Amino acid sequence: MRTNPRTLISVVVFVFIGIVLFSILLATSSRFFYVLARVDQDEVGVKFRSGKIYEIVGPGVYSDIGLYVELKRVSSQAVPFSVKDEEIITSDKQRIGLEVSGTFTRPNLAEKDVLLANWARYNALYLEDNVALNRVSDLAKQAMKVCIGQRKFDDAIIGTARDELRTCIDEELSSLAANFGLSVENVVVPNVVLSPDVQIALDSIVQSRLATEKAAQDKLKADAEAAAEQARQEGEIRVQQSRFQEETRQQTILAQLEQEKLLAQKAVIEATKANELLAAQQDLAINKALAAAAAERAKVDLARETALAELYSRYPSYIQYQIALANASALKATDKVIFTLEGMAPTLVLPGPGIVPTVETGAPSEQPAP
Numbered sequence: 001m002r003t004n005p006r007t008l009i010s011v012v013v014f015v016f017i018g019i020v021l022f023s024i025l026l027a028t029s030s031r032f033f034y035v036l037a038r039v040d041q042d043e044v045g046v047k048f049r050s051g052k053i054y055e056i057v058g059p060g061v062y063s064d065i066g067l068y069v070e071l072k073r074v075s076s077q078a079v080p081f082s083v084k085d086e087e088i089i090t091s092d093k094q095r096i097g098l099e100v101s102g103t104f105t106r107p108n109l110a111e112k113d114v115l116l117a118n119w120a121r122y123n124a125l126y127l128e129d130n131v132a133l134n135r136v137s138d139l140a141k142q143a144m145k146v147c148i149g150q151r152k153f154d155d156a157i158i159g160t161a162r163d164e165l166r167t168c169i170d171e172e173l174s175s176l177a178a179n180f181g182l183s184v185e186n187v188v189v190p191n192v193v194l195s196p197d198v199q200i201a202l203d204s205i206v207q208s209r210l211a212t213e214k215a216a217q218d219k220l221k222a223d224a225e226a227a228a229e230q231a232r233q234e235g236e237i238r239v240q241q242s243r244f245q246e247e248t249r250q251q252t253i254l255a256q257l258e259q260e261k262l263l264a265q266k267a268v269i270e271a272t273k274a275n276e277l278l279a280a281q282q283d284l285a286i287n288k289a290l291a292a293a294a295a296e297r298a299k300v301d302l303a304r305e306t307a308l309a310e311l312y313s314r315y316p317s318y319i320q321y322q323i324a325l326a327n328a329s330a331l332k333a334t335d336k337v338i339f340t341l342e343g344m345a346p347t348l349v350l351p352g353p354g355i356v357p358t359v360e361t362g363a364p365s366e367q368p369a370p
Contacts, residue, residue: 033065044074044109053119056112074115074126078103078185081133083140086193094153097193098144100169104136105183118181125180136177143172165189
């Protein structure tokens with residue numbers, strides 16, 4: 001079966017026209033509708049109708065049909081930036097370089113009023129990272145010049161001045177970026193760039209300052225050592241004074257105790273003496289009473305003797321009677337009496353076997369009956 005050439009040409013033309021019409025329809029369809037357009041979690045969706053913003057939406061999937069409808073996405077991710085400027089002049093005419101880093105973010109869904117107010121002028125900043133980076137870099141350089149220009153060299157790079165400089169740049173850059181609806185965060189000053197001449201001069205200043213600080217530290221150390229030695233000596237003196245005071249206190253206590261002991265002994269002695277005096281007085285009173293009693297007894301005894309003496313003086317024969325009684329009472333039955341002439345010595349004869357005669361002085365014995 002043969003194909004008609006004209007028919008084949010007609011088919012080819014029809015297909016070509018169809019492709020052209022489909023391409024035209026495809027090219028113009030994005031202006032009239034969009035289907036299942038997705039807005040991610042880190043994006044904000046800006047809906048347009050007839051070239052005007054009519055709604056700002058958060059993450060989700062959206063569709064729309066109309067005249068010149070469109071959905072544009074604004075990233076809410078933080079965009080990092082780093083800017084270096086090697087030609088900054090301080091207020092005391094010193095040249096330094098500075099590097100500043102940080103991040104910036106575009107308006108999010110909570111700041112849709114900022115998007116609406118600034119979209120017409122700054123939509124390129126919201127849609128293109130390169131444009132936003134260039135603008136933030138320019139603003140950072142301006143902030144760096146402002147903060148460095150109002151400070152002296154030492155106030156910009158030495159010690160805690162670096163933190164103050166960073167704070168100044170952060171505040172200045174945030175203020176400038178806010179005019180464009182951008183937020184700047186995490187600003188740091190990681191590096192200060194110095195020219196060789198300035199670096200040499202700074203090293204000399206640093207060495208001099210270190211020497212000065214070392215001298216000050218040495219002085220402080222010497223003062224501290226002197227103070228420590230003085231404190232040690234004062235401590236030793238205080239210890240000695242404390243020891244002397246303690247010894248004095250102990251001696252005072254001992255003296256007081258000794259005095260109290262002596263007082264107690266004195267009291268005991270006085271009490272003993274008082275007791276002895278009382279005892280002596282009592283003994284004296286007793287002795288006096290005994291003497292009086294003895295005198296009375298003596299008077300009684302003497303009364304009898306006095307009476308006898310008076311009797312003997314008045315009656316001498318009574319004395320002889322008493323002598324006889326005494327002699328009689330003095331002789332016993334066993335006594336021997338020898339009578340001799342006056343002036344002669346008696347001869348003692350001891351009785352015993354074979355010795356005769358024996359004179360019996362006792363009562364006459366009974367004679368045996370004849």
